[in-house]
Amino acid sequence: KLYTHFTSPIRRYADVLVHRLLAASLGIAPLPEQLQAKPVIADQCEKINVKHRMAQMAGRASSDLHTYMYFSNKGAKSDEAVVMRV
Numbered sequence: 001k002l003y004t005h006f007t008s009p010i011r012r013y014a015d016v017l018v019h020r021l022l023a024a025s026l027g028i029a030p031l032p033e034q035l036q037a038k039p040v041i042a043d044q045c046e047k048i049n050v051k052h053r054m055a056q057m058a059g060r061a062s063s064d065l066h067t068y069m070y071f072s073n074k075g076a077k078s079d080e081a082v083v084m085r086v
Contacts, residue, residue: 014048
């Protein structure tokens with residue numbers, strides 16, 4: 001049996017493209033008309049990568065915002081500490 005697995009949910013459309021290309025390369029299914037030109041595939045990959053980077057940035061911004069919101073309500077804190085390594 002042939003099996004591939006991709007874990008990142010943000011990459012689902014990329015998975016569809018890879019599965020279609022893989023199936024065509026193995027002779028399991030014909031390559032869809034829209035995927036027969038390398039420039040089209042390259043354009044789709046670039047769009048997918050841009051969306052992926054945007055999702056990563058949004059996730060980080062959301063984490064930063066919620067961290068700020070949590071600590072902004074706590075007020076100033078101080079404590080003693082020792083720097084172990086720089």
